[in-house]
Amino acid sequence: xxxxxxxxxxxxLAGAAFASxxxxxxxxxxxxxxxxxxxxxxxxxxxxxxLELLATDAVTGxxxxxxxxxxxxxxxxxxxxxxxxxxxxxxxxxxxxNMSSYEIMLSESQERMLVIVKKGRESEVQRIFDKWDLPWSxxxxxxxxxxxxxxxxxxxxxDIPASKLTDDAPLYHRESxxxxxxxxxxxxxxxxxxxxxxxxxxxxxxxSWPSIASKNWVYRQYDHMVRDGSVVCPGxxxxxxxxxxxxxxxxxxxSTKHDEKVPEKFIAMTVDCNATYVYLDxxxxxxxxxxxxxxxxxxxxxxxxxxxxxxxxxxxxxxxxFYQLKESVRGIAEGCTVxxxxxxxxxxxxxxxxxxxxxxxxxxxxxxxLIEKAEYITTQWFKDEGDAIILLGDLVDGTDPLQGLGxxxxxxxxxxxxxxxxxxxxxxxxxxxxxxxxxxxxTGDVKSAHDCSEGGLAVxxxxxxxxxxxxxxxxxxxxxxxxxxxxxxxxxxxxxxGEAQGRIVLSVAKINAVKVxxxxxxxxxxxxxxxxxxGTDLTIxxxxxxxxxxxxxxxxxxxxxxxxxxx
Amino acid sequence: xxFAVLQFPGSNCDQDCVHxxxxxxxHSAKLVWHKDxxxxxxxxxxxxxxxxxxxxxxxxxxxxFSPVMQAVQQFAANGGHVLGICNGFQILCEAGxxxxxxxxxxxxxxxxEPVYLKTVTKNSAFTNKIADGKIMRVPIAHGEGCYFADEExxxxxxxxxxxxxxxxxxxxxxxxxxxxxxxxQNIAGVCNEAKNVAGLMPHPxxxxxxxxxxxxxxxxxxxxxxxxxxxxxxxxx
Numbered sequence: 160x161x162x163x164x165x166x167x168x169x170x171x172l173a174g175a176a177f178a179s180x181x182x183x184x185x186x187x188x189x190x191x192x193x194x195x196x197x198x199x200x201x202x203x204x205x206x207x208x209x210l211e212l213l214a215t216d217a218v219t220g221x222x223x224x225x226x227x228x229x230x231x232x233x234x235x236x237x238x239x240x241x242x243x244x245x246x247x248x249x250x251x252x253x254x255x256x257n258m259s260s261y262e263i264m265l266s267e268s269q270e271r272m273l274v275i276v277k278k279g280r281e282s283e284v285q286r287i288f289d290k291w292d293l294p295w296s297x298x299x300x301x302x303x304x305x306x307x308x309x310x311x312x313x314x315x316x317x318d319i320p321a322s323k324l325t326d327d328a329p330l331y332h333r334e335s336x337x338x339x340x341x342x343x344x345x346x347x348x349x350x351x352x353x354x355x356x357x358x359x360x361x362x363x364x365x366x367s368w369p370s371i372a373s374k375n376w377v378y379r380q381y382d383h384m385v386r387d388g389s390v391v392c393p394g395x396x397x398x399x400x401x402x403x404x405x406x407x408x409x410x411x412x413x414s415t416k417h418d419e420k421v422p423e424k425f426i427a428m429t430v431d432c433n434a435t436y437v438y439l440d441x442x443x444x445x446x447x448x449x450x451x452x453x454x455x456x457x458x459x460x461x462x463x464x465x466x467x468x469x470x471x472x473x474x475x476x477x478x479x480x481f482y483q484l485k486e487s488v489r490g491i492a493e494g495c496t497v498x499x500x501x502x503x504x505x506x507x508x509x510x511x512x513x514x515x516x517x518x519x520x521x522x523x524x525x526x527x528x529l530i531e532k533a534e535y536i537t538t539q540w541f542k543d544e545g546d547a548i549i550l551l552g553d554l555v556d557g558t559d560p561l562q563g564l565g566x567x568x569x570x571x572x573x574x575x576x577x578x579x580x581x582x583x584x585x586x587x588x589x590x591x592x593x594x595x596x597x598x599x600x601x602t603g604d605v606k607s608a609h610d611c612s613e614g615g616l617a618v619x620x621x622x623x624x625x626x627x628x629x630x631x632x633x634x635x636x637x638x639x640x641x642x643x644x645x646x647x648x649x650x651x652x653x654x655x656x657g658e659a660q661g662r663i664v665l666s667v668a669k670i671n672a673v674k675v676x677x678x679x680x681x682x683x684x685x686x687x688x689x690x691x692x693x694g695t696d697l698t699i700x701x702x703x704x705x706x707x708x709x710x711x712x713x714x715x716x717x718x719x720x721x722x723x724x725x726x
Numbered sequence: 727x728x729f730a731v732l733q734f735p736g737s738n739c740d741q742d743c744v745h746x747x748x749x750x751x752x753h754s755a756k757l758v759w760h761k762d763x764x765x766x767x768x769x770x771x772x773x774x775x776x777x778x779x780x781x782x783x784x785x786x787x788x789x790x791f792s793p794v795m796q797a798v799q800q801f802a803a804n805g806g807h808v809l810g811i812c813n814g815f816q817i818l819c820e821a822g823x824x825x826x827x828x829x830x831x832x833x834x835x836x837x838x839e840p841v842y843l844k845t846v847t848k849n850s851a852f853t854n855k856i857a858d859g860k861i862m863r864v865p866i867a868h869g870e871g872c873y874f875a876d877e878e879x880x881x882x883x884x885x886x887x888x889x890x891x892x893x894x895x896x897x898x899x900x901x902x903x904x905x906x907x908x909x910x911q912n913i914a915g916v917c918n919e920a921k922n923v924a925g926l927m928p929h930p931x932x933x934x935x936x937x938x939x940x941x942x943x944x945x946x947x948x949x950x951x952x953x954x955x956x957x958x959x960x961x962x963x
Contacts, residue, residue, distance in 0.1 A: 200736055200780030207735075290759075291735065380836045382867040384932050385775075387742040392939075401937065403745065533937060630840040630863050632903055633896055 160233075160244065160299040161284050164205050164271035166252035167228075170196050172266050201270040208291040209272060214408035217283045220275035230264045230324070232273040233299075234307050238325035246299035248311040260311040275301060335485050336478035344439050347579040349561055352570065355652035358617075359706055361573050365614040365656065366621060367716035368572050369724065373626070376722040390425060394626055395538045396455040396610055397429040399530065425530035427461035433613065434519035436581040439566045441483045445490025445522055446584045450660060451612055452526035453498040457593035458608035458663060460535035460600045461528030463500035468524050470507045473517025483520040484509075491522060497586040498593070500526050537600050539609035540627035541637035546606055546692040547672035548623075548639060552592055552662035553685050554616070555649040559583060562649050563657025568613040584660045592661050595682040602678070604671045611662035616643075617655040617699065619664050620690075624697050625714040634718070636710040638694030643701035651702030666692055727954050729755040730768040732798070732814075734789045739775035739811065739931060746931045747772070751947055760792040769954045770807040771798055773814030775867070775929060785828065785870045786816035795821055807851055808923045809950060812868055815915070815925030823923045824916060825883060826875035828868075832908030836869040840939070841906050843914055843928060844894040847887045850917055851953035852924040855945050861898050862891075862942035864928040866906055871927040873909035873916070883916060891915035891926055 212218060220240060222232040229251070237244040248263050258266075276284055281297065288295040302308075307324070309317040320327070355361065365371055378393040391399035402424040410416050431451040437444030453463050468491060473480040495502055511518045530536055541548075555562050564570055565579030599605050611619040620639055627635035643654055667675050672688050679686035697708045731743045740757055747755035755772075758765060765771060779788035789795065795817075802808050802823055810818040818824045831837060843862040845853050856862070875883065883889055892912040895904040900912045907927070915926025930943025 198780075200777060200782075203738065203777075204735055379839050382738075382836075382838050384838060384865050384867060384929070384938075385738050385742070387745055387932055387935075387938065390937055390939075403749075405745070405749075629896070630842055631906055633842075 160246065160297070160301065161274040161276060161281075161295055162251055162271065162298045163208070163274055163284070163288055163293060163295045165198075165201055165268065165294060166254035167258070167263055167266045167271070168254045168268050169258065169262060169266060170268055172262060195267050195269050197269050204291050204293055205270050205272060208287050208293055209274075210408055212274065212284060212287050214410055215280070215283050215287075216410055216414050217276050217280035218274055219277055222273050224267070224271040224273060226267065228264065228266045228268070228271075229273070234321045234324040236273060236275060237301070237305075237307055237321035240301070241305070243302035243304035243306045243308070243321060244299060245302055245308040246310070248309060248316075250296050250298045252294050252296055260309065260316040263311070264309065333475055333481045334478040335482040337482055338479040341439075344578050345580055347561070347565065349564065349650070352564065352574060352652070354650065355655070358651060358655055358704070359708060361569065361656065362617050362621060362708060363713065363716055364572050365568055365618055366713055367720040368568060369721055371568060371614050371618060372716070372720045373718045374721065375718060376725060390536060391427075391459065391538055394628060395459065395540070396608070397427040397459040397461065397528070399425055399427050399459060399536050401425055425533060425536060427456050427459040427528045427530055428525065429455040430523055430525040431455065432521055432523040433566075433581075434521040435566045435571065435577055437483065437487050437522060438519040438577070439579065439581050441486035441520060442490040443581055443584055444520075445487035446494045446586060447490075447581070447660060448522060448524040449491055449494025449498060449500065449526070450584050450586065450589045451610065452524045453494070453500060453593055454589065454610040454663065456526055456528035457596045458537060458539065458610050459528070459530065460537045460597065461530045462597065463498050463526055463528045465503045466495055466500045466524055466526045468502055468505040468522055470505065471511055471518060471521040471523070472509050473512040473520075474510050480517055480520075487520055487522045491524060494586060497590050534603065535600055537605055537608050539623055540607055540635070541623045541639065541666050541692045542606040543668070544637070544693045545669055546666045547669045547688050548620070548641065548690040548692060549665045549667060549672065549675060549679075550616070550662060550687050550689045551596065551665060551679055551684050552611075553659065554643070554646050554687070555653055555657055556582060556659040559659065562653035563615065563659040564653055567615070567656060567658045568618075569615070569652060569656035582658050582660050588661050591682070592663065592684055595679055595684040596663055596665075598682060599665070599675055599678060604667050604675050605665050606668065607666040609664045611658070611664065613658065615656040615658050616662070616664070620699070621697055621708070621713050621717075623664060623666070625710055625717060634714055636695060636714070637692050638696050638710060639690055639692055639698070640694070641690035641697075641699045643689060643699065644703070646701070651704070654701050655699070727753045727769045727951055728767065729753060729770050729772055730758045730765045731755055731772045731774055732760065732794055733757045734760045734776065734778035734792060736778045736780055737774050737776035737813070739813075739929065742931045743772045743774045743811070746934045746944075746947060750934050750944065751951065753951065758794060760789070760794045763793045763797060765794070765797045765801055770809065770950060771801060773798070773808065773810035773817050773925075775812030775814060778813055778817065784820070786813060786820040789817045790821040799823070802923050805920070805922055807950060807954065809852060810925035811929055811931065812871075812927055815927055816870065818923060818925045824918055824925050825879050825888070826873055826916065828870050828927070829872045829874050830870050831868070831872050831906070836867075837871075837906050838865065838867040839906065840865045840933075841914075841928060842894050842896055842904060843891045844898050844900070845891055846889045849887055850890055850921050850924065850949075852917065852946055852949050853890055855949040855952050857945070859898070860942070860945070861894065861896060862933070862945070863940050864930055864933040864943045866928045868907070868927055871907040871909065873913040873927075875910065880910065886919055888917050888919065888921070889913055890917055890924060891928070
């Protein structure tokens with residue numbers, strides 16, 4: 160068993176425990192040491208060396224030292240393999256004097272890995288890590304006892320069954336109680352929302368709102384193109400990465416798999432969560448987080464492969480907050496089952512609260528999907544003048560008394576209210592919509608696909624008009640003329656900004672529009688031609704009004720609002 | 727042609743250069759480790775992008791002392807062709823193989839985005855295959871890409887035709903808005919007086935395949951390959 164990477168210090172000591180307590184001024188003062196200090200350069204060296212090592216075929220097990228450092232990586236490696244492990248702490252490289260066994264085992268110093276190497280192949284680890292000028296140390300060995308034995312200063316300081324720290328750890332069943340605020344949320348009706356008075360201005364406000372606005376101020380500060388694989392960069396429903404044929408190093412000539420290359424693949428990735436929905440209805444909100452992620456993948460032409468989640472909540476000892484956690488996880492589990500996107504791992508951060516209260520429950524869901532052919536890669540922006548715009552799914556959910564405005568961005572941004580039962584998510588209908596979208600993309604007829612989420616249909620269409628991008632300071636605009644006057648039942652604000660789930664906006668060549676609509680209906684998904692691409696404005700006819708926005712105006716707030724806020 | 731692509735600790739565009747030279751352009755390319763003291767039999771050297779030595783001290787400042795850079799100095803002194811991209815450009819400036827220096831972007835932020843480039847002269851081993859008047863769209867990704875040289879050097883460089891590429895707008899105008907980092911004279915790439923060593927901040931290897939959004943950058947590699955082929959032909963004759 161090898162320890163590779165820089166020496167262990169007291170930084171990040173019990174970092175995971177720190178992340179599991181209330182944040183107060185006092186804790187910030189006392190526990191600064193709990194914050195790990197990352198070093199991307201060291202991480203890069205460790206990564207390169209590990210890849211080179213993996214290509215030698217000498218490694219039987221490997222795990223990074225993350226939360227709970229050596230403790231977690233040793234016992235998990237042992238438990239997973241059904242073996243035991245013995246570790247000698249005196250051999251662990253240390254950069255702080257007199258560290259106790261406890262400190263060495265729990266330090267979360269970054270960029271360290273635990274590598275289990277086949278007996279007799281130790282010299283390969285040494286050669287490769289010396290090449291990269293990285294510290295390494297043989298710190299222990301694998302046993303068949305099922306026990307984790309820790310030695311320090313000639314004494315055994317711990318000797319416990321490895322599984323007790325992993326799979327056989329105690330399970331807690333915390334007390335859970337429906338939060339009292341949900342009574343008021345459910346009592347909310349549309350009568351409490353005045354009729355829309357300035358929809359033109361409202362769309363601009365929504366597009367400038369940080370949750371909806373372009374995130375370019377963030378992603379332009381990170382290299383998102385390195386490795387020559389970014390086929391769709393940030394700014395569409397999902398990013399798409401090309402996995403090149405030679406993306407893995409070849410195994411040594413002695414290996415039977417020496418000639419095996421990875422076939423070229425395209426992977427789509429997205430991260431989603433509407434924390435307001437989860438606050439207002441944890442179960443439904445959890446489902447919607449998975450549905451939105453899967454919908455974004457479908458719009459990109461991808462089939463979900465798997466998910467990872469990041470559960471950010473308040474104090475789970477509070478029964479109302481535990482209810483949020485429990486119910487939203489139930490929703491995520493159901494969604495991932497329907498979309499066949501198993502959760503392969505995740506990250507939990509609890510106790511996110513200060514004396515003023517807790518954060519909105521935010522279980523973000525990251526999903527990756529496979530795009531089988533390069534031709535299937537689809538982006539969200541409109542492409543050509545004259546193309547037809549099609550809405551897949553119902554404009555408004557007829558069973559929702561709030562017409563999609565409950566928990567909506569519109570209610571929050573325009574009316575300053577975070578309330579109302581959020582839209583329902585019918586997972587079976589969602590799945591059908593995603594399958595249908597992919598089927599349509601596979602025919603080659605779909606030029607753009609964009610999901611409707613925060614801000615509703617008007618925001619989705621506006622984004623398809625303005626999110627095309629050529630280069631620095633060079634957006635590519637495609638105007639649109641939309642006619643929704645056939646829908647005269649719902650309120651105008653619900654038509655424009657309602658957030659009914661299960662909707663996707665497509666654009667297709669005009670000549671294919673009827674065919675695409677018929678095919679969608681045949682597959683069981685409502686489909687309507689709602690307009691066409693062209694010009695330099697967005698025009699929407701609805702509720703007896705004709706609303707018009709020059710794209711330059713919409714783009715300015717959407718593209719620049721975060722940069723302006725950060726000045 | 728045979729290319730050497732240098733690999734420093736922290737290089738991260740090394741594989742991308744090899745990918746384009748081999749898989750896109752069909753030439754042979756090998757990685758050369760920074761501790762190596764020789765380059766082997768190669769026709770040209772690529773110094774790739776990344777954050778060599780963690781950008782400690784100053785970008786490129788430590789890499790220039792790597793053993794392999796001695797070999798590159800020798801190779802260049804003998805007229806060998808060397809192209810530095812991004813961090814490679816910074817390293818070549820630090821090594822004194824190229825004039826000027828690259829300092830912090832005027833925004834004080836890292837920038838990753840496609841920009842437009844104007845080619846100033848086709849009279850170089852790195853630009854001869856770029857179409858007349860072509861405005862190339864090529865991504866940048868750097869925090870220290872603001873080109874600086876003193877007035878006297880700039881005058882000399884312009885007179886010698888050493889400024890190869892400048893940032894511009896889609897219409898080819900050298901506007902301040904189109905300058906992503908505050909470079910003097912919108913300079914994106916330069917060459918040495920002998921014109922066998924060049925460097926640029928934008929990443930042509932990220933703009934060499936249509937699937938990545940465009941292949942304008944390929945013309946820079948094709949120019950170099952063309953120049954190397956001519957050199958071979960001249961030697962044979």
